[in-house]
Amino acid sequence: MSVRTKKPHTNNMLLYVSCPPNRAKEVTDFLERHDCQVNDDIDAKNVFPDRSPGTLLAGARYREDLTQVQLSQLSGIPRRHISEMENGKRPIGKVSAKRLADVLKIDYRTFL
Numbered sequence: 001m002s003v004r005t006k007k008p009h010t011n012n013m014l015l016y017v018s019c020p021p022n023r024a025k026e027v028t029d030f031l032e033r034h035d036c037q038v039n040d041d042i043d044a045k046n047v048f049p050d051r052s053p054g055t056l057l058a059g060a061r062y063r064e065d066l067t068q069v070q071l072s073q074l075s076g077i078p079r080r081h082i083s084e085m086e087n088g089k090r091p092i093g094k095v096s097a098k099r100l101a102d103v104l105k106i107d108y109r110t111f112l
Contacts, residue, residue: 017031028040052088053092053111054086054088054092056111057082057085057086057092057100057104057111058086060104060106060110061086063104064103064105066103066104068086071103071104074103075100075102077096077100081096092112096111097109097110097112
């Protein structure tokens with residue numbers, strides 16, 4: 001039986017912010033006024049090197065605070081298949097991607 005674990009405690013939150021170029025300075029100034037550290041030269045590929053569909057699925061599920069069993073019940077996809085998708089042992093097809101995306105509130109193309 002799988003047991004839910006607590007989320008790791010962190011003192012800081014890493015955010016990815018996207019804004020129009022003409023507003024970037026304003027947003028940066030706002031964040032710095034609120035004691036946020038702003039670093040604009042970080043490449044997402046260095047921060048998140050594994051962007052495989054399975055890793056993205058596990059991350060989206062974690063973000064929505066769902067277990068594999070709960071995601072299975074909400075999407076109608078067997079839990080075993082979700083586990084295999086997250087571990088890269090089963091591809092995420094277009095139909096499954098759309099069902100998962102609806103539950104996880106994400107664009108289905110993320111998984112393809």
